[in-house]
Amino acid sequence: MHTSAALTVAAEGGIIGDGRTGANLALGTGLLGLAIGWLALARAGSRISMGNARTNGMSAIAVGLAGTALAVLHLATSSGGPGTGNGLVGAIVAVPLGLGAVLLGRRALTRSRGATGRSIG
Template sequence: MPINDLLAASTVAASTLTGDRIVATVAAVVALAGAIIGGLALARPTSRSGRRGPAVAVGAGVAGALVGGLVVATADGGPGTGNGIVGGYAALVLGLLGALLGGLALARTRRIA
């Protein structure tokens, strides 16, 4: 089989939403929410944010990182193939960031209490 046939069969238009792209996008949004909540919980005084914000940030970050890692591990090709690999990597990085920020804020609440 010629290489042109393989390349033509494996690419998807940039505007096409495949199942993998949707899963990766949702994971990236959840991970981004975790990173934002973790950053806000770390920036605010402990008495105002309590323990709920940091716990939500850790949970959302871990969930986003796990789903993003799963998308990256199961992807058949690179960017542009419709496998959601770019969103998977974004979810992986943002999820780890959210878990880290939430963990720091959670440790601060435990240290003060």
């Protein structure tokens, strides 16, 4: 199965469940990206290293982009409107969650770069 076909199946809810499964997957991915982004941001600002803030920042960006892509794909393939039970509202909420994860990951990368003394730009 190709990547685009797998994303389409995931956004449509897959073989199991109803139309909300794809939106729930996008919501969970966006929330996971936000959690990784917050941890990366906390680690980038501290002087004591509890992990690699740079790696966590890049992970938050990747997971946030995946959540946003799943949400947009679900929005594009869902039929009906809000309140029909197909997960449209969940997908709408998942888009800013994924974008927030991307922003937190980028901010953590910027902070970690500044802490190592390298110039930005």
